[in-house]
Amino acid sequence: MVLELQKPRPIWQIMFSTHHTDVGLLYLITSLGFLFLGGALALAIRAELFLPGAQIIGDAMTFNRIFTVHGTTLIFLFIIPFASSVGNYYVPIMVRYKDMAYPKLNAIAFWMIPPGGALIWLGFADFTWYATPPYSIISAPGPAADMWIFGLKILGISSVLGAINFIVTILKCKHPDMSIGQVPLLAWSFLSSSLIILVAIPTFAAALLMLLTDRLGVSGFFNPAMGGDPIAYAHLFWFTFHPEVYVLVIPAIGMMYEIIPRFSRKPIYSYNSGVFAFVLLSIVGFSSWAHHMYATGMSFTEKTVFMVGTLAAVPASAMHVFNFVATMWNARIKFLTPMMWSVGGIALFFSAGAGGVANAAMPLDFTTHDTYWVVGHFHLFVMGTIAFGSIGFLYYMFPYVTGRMYNETMGKIHFIMSFVGTVLVFFTQHVLGLYGMPRRIFDYPPIPEWIAMNQIATVGAMIIGVSMAIFLANMIYSSGKGKPANTEDPFGVGGKYYYPFEAKNPSH
Amino acid sequence: MGGHSNWPEWIYIGVVVALMVWVGAEAWEAERLVEHVPEGAETIIVTGQQWFWTFEHEDGTKEIGELHVEVGKAYKLEIVSKDVNHSFNIHDYVVLMDAIPGRVNTVWFAPTDAGEHDIQCREYCGLIHYNMRGKLIVEDPTA
Numbered sequence: 291m292v293l294e295l296q297k298p299r300p301i302w303q304i305m306f307s308t309h310h311t312d313v314g315l316l317y318l319i320t321s322l323g324f325l326f327l328g329g330a331l332a333l334a335i336r337a338e339l340f341l342p343g344a345q346i347i348g349d350a351m352t353f354n355r356i357f358t359v360h361g362t363t364l365i366f367l368f369i370i371p372f373a374s375s376v377g378n379y380y381v382p383i384m385v386r387y388k389d390m391a392y393p394k395l396n397a398i399a400f401w402m403i404p405p406g407g408a409l410i411w412l413g414f415a416d417f418t419w420y421a422t423p424p425y426s427i428i429s430a431p432g433p434a435a436d437m438w439i440f441g442l443k444i445l446g447i448s449s450v451l452g453a454i455n456f457i458v459t460i461l462k463c464k465h466p467d468m469s470i471g472q473v474p475l476l477a478w479s480f481l482s483s484s485l486i487i488l489v490a491i492p493t494f495a496a497a498l499l500m501l502l503t504d505r506l507g508v509s510g511f512f513n514p515a516m517g518g519d520p521i522a523y524a525h526l527f528w529f530t531f532h533p534e535v536y537v538l539v540i541p542a543i544g545m546m547y548e549i550i551p552r553f554s555r556k557p558i559y560s561y562n563s564g565v566f567a568f569v570l571l572s573i574v575g576f577s578s579w580a581h582h583m584y585a586t587g588m589s590f591t592e593k594t595v596f597m598v599g600t601l602a603a604v605p606a607s608a609m610h611v612f613n614f615v616a617t618m619w620n621a622r623i624k625f626l627t628p629m630m631w632s633v634g635g636i637a638l639f640f641s642a643g644a645g646g647v648a649n650a651a652m653p654l655d656f657t658t659h660d661t662y663w664v665v666g667h668f669h670l671f672v673m674g675t676i677a678f679g680s681i682g683f684l685y686y687m688f689p690y691v692t693g694r695m696y697n698e699t700m701g702k703i704h705f706i707m708s709f710v711g712t713v714l715v716f717f718t719q720h721v722l723g724l725y726g727m728p729r730r731i732f733d734y735p736p737i738p739e740w741i742a743m744n745q746i747a748t749v750g751a752m753i754i755g756v757s758m759a760i761f762l763a764n765m766i767y768s769s770g771k772g773k774p775a776n777t778e779d780p781f782g783v784g785g786k787y788y789y790p791f792e793a794k795n796p797s798h
Numbered sequence: 799m800g801g802h803s804n805w806p807e808w809i810y811i812g813v814v815v816a817l818m819v820w821v822g823a824e825a826w827e828a829e830r831l832v833e834h835v836p837e838g839a840e841t842i843i844v845t846g847q848q849w850f851w852t853f854e855h856e857d858g859t860k861e862i863g864e865l866h867v868e869v870g871k872a873y874k875l876e877i878v879s880k881d882v883n884h885s886f887n888i889h890d891y892v893v894l895m896d897a898i899p900g901r902v903n904t905v906w907f908a909p910t911d912a913g914e915h916d917i918q919c920r921e922y923c924g925l926i927h928y929n930m931r932g933k934l935i936v937e938d939p940t941a
C-alpha cells in the first residue's frame with residue numbers, strides 16, 4: 291500500500307520521495323487540508339450574511355479579505371492540487387509506465403504549493419480573486435496584495451510544470467503497445483486540461499508581472515492615470531481563467547468516466563465522443579472569455595462574437611452528460627458512495643450549464659452579472675460538479691491509497707447531506723441574484739426576500755459543514771482502523787482494480 | 799464506437815445545437831433593440847467614486863446619491879469613474895454598466911411609472927462597496 295499504516299514509513303521518506311504515488315499522496319493531503327481551511331472561511335461568510343448588519347466578522351475589510359482568500363484557496367489550493375493528486379496516482383498506471391516522465395520535476399511542482407499557499411494566507415489580501423486594476427494598483431493595501439501576486443505566480447509555475455509532466459508522460463511514455471485511442475478517458479482528461487494550462491497560464495503570468503510593476507509605479511499598463519487601460523487586464527485575466535474553468539472541470543469529468551461505467555457494470559456508451567468532447571471543450575474554451583465583460587462597454591459586435599463562442603461550448607459539455615446517461619441506461623447500477631457522488635455531480639453539472647446559457651445571452655446577463663446569481667451559478671460548477679466528482683473519486687481511490695475500506699454508511703450520509711446543502715445554498719443564491727443582491731457585499735439592506743434567501747443559504751452551508759465533519763472523521767478513522775479492503779475488487783463490481791498489482795512503490 | 803447505434807446521440811446533439819441557435823438569435827435581436835438609444839434622450843453624466851454616485855444633468859444641476867428623473871422621458875447615462883472600477887446598476891430597470899476610469903460608457907433607460915428604486919454599485923470597489931447605494935426617484939410632473 292501507499293500509506294501502509296500497519297507498517298508505517300517515516301514521514302520524511304514520503305516527503306523526499308519522487309515516486310508518483312508518494313507525490314500523489316502529498317498532493318492529496320495538501321488539497322484536503324486547504325478544502326477544510328477554505329470551507330471554514332465559507333462558513334464564516336455565510337454566518338455573517340445570515341442577518342443584515344455586522345455580526346460575527348465585524349468589519350468590511352476582514353470580510354473582503356475572507357472571501358478573497360476563500361476563493362483563491364479553493365480554486366488554486368484545493369481543486370487543482372486534488373486533480374494533480376489523481377493524475378499522479380493514475381496517469382502512469384493508465385499509460386503503463388513506471389512513474390511520471392520527470393519524477394524530480396514532479397516533486398518540485400508539488401513543493402511550490404506550500405510556499406504559494408502560505409503567501410496567500412499570510413498576505414490575506416482583499417482585492418477578490420480577480421485582482422482587478424485599478425483597485426489592485428492604487429487602493430489595495432501594501433504587502434498583502436504583493437504577497438497574493440507572488441503566491442499566484444508560484445502556483446502558476448507549479449501548474450505549468452505539472453502540465454508538461456502529464457503531457458510528456460501520456461504522449462511519450464505510454465506503453466508501445468498502446469495507441470492513443472486506447473488511453474483511458476481519465477488520462478485523456480489530463481492531456482486536454484494540461485494543454486489548456488500551457489496556453490492559458492503564461493498569459494496570466496504576464497498579466498501578474500505587469501500588475502506588479504504597475505503597483506511599483508514603474509509602469510502603467512493598467513493604470514488610467516498613466517495612460518493605461520484597466521480593460522486590458524480584464525482581457526488577459528479572462529483569456530486565462532475562462533479556459534481555466536475547463537481545466538478544473540475536465541479532470542472531474544474524467545473521474546466520472548472512471549466511476550460511472552464501473553459502477554454501471556457496462557462499458558462507457560461512447561469512448562470516441564468522450565475524447566472528442568474533451569478536445570473540443572479545450573479548444574472552444576478559448577473562444578468565450580469576454581462573456582465576463584459584457585458590461586464593460588464592449589461594442590455590439592464584440593458581444594455577439596463572444597456570445598456565439600460561449601454557446602458553442604454547450605454541445606460539447608452536453609455530450610458528456612449524454613454519454614453518462616446513456617451508460618447508466620438499463621444498467622445494473624451499484625449505488626455505492628463514489629457512484630452517488632458522480633451521479634449527483636452530473637445532475638448539478640446540468641443545472642449549472644442551464645444557468646450558464648442564461649448568462650451567455652447578453653441582455654439577460656445584465657440582470658445576473660455580479661449578483662448572487664453568478665455566485666450560485668459558478669458554485670454549482672465548482673462545488674456541485676468539480677468538488678462532487680473529486681470527492682466521489684476520493685472514496686473510490688480510498689482503498690487504493692490506504693488498503694482499507696471507508697465506512698459506507700457515513701459516506702452515504704455525507705453525500706446526502708452535501709447534496710441537500712448544495713441545492714439549498716446555490717439554487718437559493720440564483721433567486722437572490724434575480725432579486726438584485728450584488729455579490730461581495732459585507733452587509734445588505736433589510737429587504738425581507740433578501741433576508742429569507744440568505745437564511746436558507748446559510749442553513750444549507752451549515753448542513754454541508756456538518757457533512758464535511760462526518761467526512762473527515764470517516765477518512766481519519768477508516769485509514770487507521772477501517773476493515774482491510776479486497777484489493778482485487780474492493781467495490782465488488784467485477785473487473786480489476788488497479789493497485790497494488792500494476793505499480794509497486796520502490797521504497798517497499 | 800461499440801456495437802450500438804449512434805442516432806440517439808446525433809438527435810440529441812442536434813436538439814442542443816438548435817436550442818443554442820434559438821437562444822443566440824433571440825438574445826441578438828433583444829440586444830439590438832436594447833442598445834438603440836432613442837432620439838432626443840436627455841444626457842446625464844453619472845460619476846462613480848469610492849464610494850458614492852454623483853449625477854450631472856444637462857442643465858448643469860448636480861445631485862449626490864439621488865437621481866431625479868421624470869416619467870415618460872428617455873435618459874442617456876454617460877458613466878464615468880474617478881478612481882477604480884464600479885458598476886452602475888438600477889436593478890428594477892435592468893440598467894447595468896461599468897464605470898471605468900478613462901472611459902465613457904453609455905446606457906439608456908426610460909422610466910415608466912413614478913416611484914423610487916434602488917441604485918447600487920455591482921462591481922467590487924473596496925471597503926464600502928457593499929454600501930455604495932443611491933436612490934432613483936421617478937417623478938410624474940403632471941400628477
Ligand code: HEM
Nearest residue numbers: 332335357358361364365418419672673729730731751754
Ligand atoms: C459549502 C460550500 C461553499 C460555500 C457555502 C461558499 C460560499 C461562498 C460565498 C458566500 C462567497 C462570496 C460570494 C460573494 O460575496 O461574492 C464565495 C465566493 C467564492 N467561492 Fe465559495 N463557497 C463554497 C465552496 C466553494 C468551493 C468548493 C469553491 C472552489 C472549488 C469555491 C470558490 C469560490 C470562489 C472562486 C469565490 C469567489 C471569490 C471572490 O468573489 O473573489 N467555493 N463562496
Ligand SMILES: [Cu+2]
Nearest residue numbers: 884919923930
Ligand atoms: Cu463602487
Ligand SMILES: [Cu+2]
Nearest residue numbers: 919921923927
Ligand atoms: Cu462597488
